[in-house]
Amino acid sequence: MFPLGAVLLPGEPLSLQIFEPRYVALVEDCLDGSREPEFGVVLIERGHEVGGGEVRTDIGVVARIIDVVELSGSRFRLRCVGTDRIRVDEWLPDAPYPRADTRIWPDEIGADDADLVDDLRKRADRLHTLTAQLARRSGIHRPPPSASLENLADDPTVRSYELAARLPIGPTDRQAALAAPDPRARLASLVTAVDDAIAMMEFRLQ
Template sequence: MNAPDDARVRGCGHAGTVEIPIFPLGAVLLPGESLSLQIFEPRYVALVRDCTDGRREPEFGVVLIARGHEVGGGEVRTEVGTVARITEVIELPDSRYRLRCKGTERLRIEKWLDDAPYPRAEAELWPDGPGTDDAASLAGLRERADRLHTLTAQFARRNGIRRPPPSASLDDLPADPTARSYELAARLPIGPTDRQAALSAPDSSSRLTALTTAVDDAIAMMEFRLL
């Protein structure tokens, strides 16, 4: 495929609104997380080839599929995602690829474009707003995570599960508030909807509030299941 002439398509490393390929997934990629993908669907094979042709930044946006499936198209997508930078490409037989990527920056979709030859959107980077001191929120979240692990272990023992899930380690977190809040979202045992809420929070302190709500909901559910 020929490289588009418009320099805006070269990736989200540029300021303002840019055109970027989008990979909708049934999972949430957070900034700082690693992502491995098996590529076989023709539209995403085309996406990989365009992203790795050396004429643009090797990156694409990842957004959560709110409703639908990864294969076949027609899915409903969220409006907030993460830039995934390709760090390794392994070409496989039958026009397939294995990718390793790293989540870098958060993005916000401004306008969806035509899906031919693959999903694309006009998007802008969305850095965190200023947050407040999160010491108290972080301490409360640690207590809740410990409580959730205790309840989960009790549930596992009651139901004959030999190896209960390990406790999420909330130690050795980054010093930067934004990176720390994303790391917490990555480590806590929460589902895609709660991870998306954390990703969509406007700042680090709001993200901790969203994570606290998610863990509280998980605790309440586990307590109900233990009745």
């Protein structure tokens, strides 16, 4: 297991620089040919990535290693991609790196979510408009680009993760989306997250 200060979503790329001894050992074990080259990623709720002792979430994602570069000084550069969502059943002793008993946690079947996809597009446009206004007021003439919410997958689960990955939301909201039981519930959590961001922008523009 690899606790991080960020949330990995299924289908997302992940790049890592590995230098801490416990995670060097993890990578070496992943690449020894006796197993799939993958590990679990969970969000650190409290604490730090370096040194251990952090508080970890129990819902994460499998990260599959797709490219590795071995560097000098027992370091690695990894390119990974998120695959299956997992739930931690039990955390095991860190020996020598974080370990856990986990199981794949697929989405439940949810109700149709087409209305929420449309709502999210409208809310994302509103949020971008407010962000651009705040940027101009702050003297920034080139505001951040709007989130592209077009060309989404047909599969409801994949589509919901694509939306979570593209929206300008923080790790707490991304984790809430990851933990949602089904695609419609995931989109509902994203609507709430974007509404909160809109309210914050409107407050700052008053």
